[in-house]
Amino acid sequence: xxxxxxxxxxxxxxxxxxxxxxxxxxxxxxxxxxxxxxxxxxxxxxxxxxxxxxxxxxxxxxxxxxxxxxxxxxxxxxxxxxxxxxxxxxxxxxxxxxxxxxxxxxxxxxxxxxxxxxxxxxxxxxxxxxxxxxxxxxxxxxxxxxxx
Amino acid sequence: xxxxxxxxxxxxxxxxxxxxxxxxxxxxxxxxxxxxxxxxxxxxxxxxxxxxxxxxxxxxxxxxxxxxxxxxxxxxxxxxxxxxxxxxxxxxxxxxxxxxxxxxxxxxxxxxxxxxxxxxxxxxxxxxxxxxxxxxxxxxxxxxxxxxxxxxxxxxxxxxxxxxxxxxxxxxxxxxxxxxxxxxxxxxxxxxxxxxxxxxxxxxxxxxxxxxxxxxxxxxxxxxxxx
Numbered sequence: 507x508x509x510x511x512x513x514x515x516x517x518x519x520x521x522x523x524x525x526x527x528x529x530x531x532x533x534x535x536x537x538x539x540x541x542x543x544x545x546x547x548x549x550x551x552x553x554x555x556x557x558x559x560x561x562x563x564x565x566x567x568x569x570x571x572x573x574x575x576x577x578x579x580x581x582x583x584x585x586x587x588x589x590x591x592x593x594x595x596x597x598x599x600x601x602x603x604x605x606x607x608x609x610x611x612x613x614x615x616x617x618x619x620x621x622x623x624x625x626x627x628x629x630x631x632x633x634x635x636x637x638x639x640x641x642x643x644x645x646x647x648x649x650x651x652x653x654x
Numbered sequence: 655x656x657x658x659x660x661x662x663x664x665x666x667x668x669x670x671x672x673x674x675x676x677x678x679x680x681x682x683x684x685x686x687x688x689x690x691x692x693x694x695x696x697x698x699x700x701x702x703x704x705x706x707x708x709x710x711x712x713x714x715x716x717x718x719x720x721x722x723x724x725x726x727x728x729x730x731x732x733x734x735x736x737x738x739x740x741x742x743x744x745x746x747x748x749x750x751x752x753x754x755x756x757x758x759x760x761x762x763x764x765x766x767x768x769x770x771x772x773x774x775x776x777x778x779x780x781x782x783x784x785x786x787x788x789x790x791x792x793x794x795x796x797x798x799x800x801x802x803x804x805x806x807x808x809x810x811x812x813x814x815x816x817x818x819x820x821x822x823x824x825x826x827x828x829x830x831x832x833x834x835x836x837x838x839x840x841x842x843x844x845x846x847x848x849x850x851x852x853x854x855x856x857x858x859x860x861x862x863x864x865x866x867x868x869x870x871x872x873x874x875x876x877x878x879x880x881x
Contacts, residue, residue: 511665518669522676526683532693535683550694550762580662 507580509640513594513633514576517569520629524565527622531562544618551618553611561608565626568601572633579640591641598634605630692768692831698839702832708755709774709783711743716753717876720868721853723759723841726770726790727798728849734862735791741865752872756787758837759849766803771834773807776824777816785814 529535531549538545548554554561575597579590605627612619696702708721724731746752760767770790777786789810790797797803804825811821824830841851845858852859852868855875859867 507662515665515669515672518672518676522673522680525680529680529684530691535691547763547765550765552762580665 509636509643510576510579510591510594513598513636513640514573514580516629516633516636517573517576520569520626520633521566521573523622523626523629524562524569528560528562528566531560538622545620545622547618548612548616548620548623551616553608553616564604568597568604572597572601588644591637591644594637595634595641598630598637601630602634692772692828692834694762694768694835696831696835698832698836702830703836706833708757708837709778709787710753710755711784712747712753713750714753716747716750718751718854718872719753719755720872721755721757722850723757723837723844723846723853724850725759725761725764725767726774727764727767727794728761729794730862731850732791732794734850735788738863738865738868742868745865746869746872751876751878757841758834759841759846759851760834760838761849766797768831768834769804770807772825772828772830773804773811775830775833776821777811777814779824780816780820782811782814782816786810786816789814 526535527538527549530538531554538549549562556564572594575590575594579587579594608623609627612623722734724734742752742754747754758767758771760771774783774787774790777783786807790807793806793810797806800806808818808821808825812818844853846853846860848860850862852863854868854871859871863871
């Protein structure tokens with residue numbers, strides 16, 4: 507359960523971060539607090555959209571779903587928890603793959619690094635690790651299956 | 655590993671606390687009267703342009719029209735504005751030979767281009783477009799590498815005698831974002847790929863044009879009187 511709690515908390519942080527970036531993109535927040543990074547270069551590049559959708563909006567949906575799944579996992583009956591655990595693993599895995607793609611875009615095509623994107627990459631990686639550990643823990647708790 | 659109900663309750667309290675704190679920060683960032691951001695991904699509505707085709711300088715009866723597609727943060731555009739344009743204005747526009755049309759063409763790599771274009775548009779509401787336009791260009795080295803240029807543009811607005819209340823309301827509303835985007839899209843449709851680009855007599859001339867080069871083009875289209 508502690509891994510699932512960690513995953514839910516991280517998903518909430520990711521959701522807030524993605525919302526911040528989306529609010530910037532739609533012009534509701536003046537400038538990004540970015541220090542010496544190149545957040546605006548990344549956020550204003552053509553790659554800030556994916557299949558016609560704002561990447562920040564995809565982040566909001568993704569982290570939102572992971573948060574809902576994490577909370578469901580905390581409430582679900584033991585029988586259903588393993589299903590939620592698998593969904594969390596698959597969802598965070600997909601998020602991690604998408605983040606790798608975005609990081610590739612930043613490094614090799616946009617040639618700028620946005621520290622908020624790096625923060626998001628760290629968050630999704632940690633969610634994936636937490637989901638993996640949760641899945642392994644729940645798998646070992648079930649023990650060897652009885653022979654048929 | 656099971657978690658006690660007390661542990662779960664503590665966790666929910668923590669989660670709720672983080673959510674409330676995060677939302678409070680976001681709400682503060684949205685409502686604070688802070689710097690301005692002009693959205694990039696606006697969908698142009700017919701009302702955005704409403705017949706607006708750029709900022710015009712010169713006589714309506716001038717025989718030649720020049721459309722300049724430019725970006726306030728582009729160094730070459732600054733070069734043209736500072737070195738060539740004064741001669742163009744004094745010797746071609748004010749003499750009635752040329753009507754000048756300034757079109758916004760904000761490039762994606764310039765983070766303040768749209769804010770600058772919007773600042774000039776807001777000055778236009780108060781009849782001070784060309785004053786603000788000039789101040790933004792001349793001041794380009796001062797704001798181009800700043801973290802936030804909107805405050806500097808506001809200073810220019812103040813120096814140009816604009817009503818700052820109206821200016822601030824205009825900038826916060828981002829009401830000209832669609833018009834700026836429309837100008838960019840029209841330029842792209844016409845074949846503009848870089849700034850500055852000049853559209854004269856149906857032809858595009860890319861890059862900084864000297865006064866002499868522009869005069870030669872204009873002479874070929876409308877020979878000066880007495881020739």
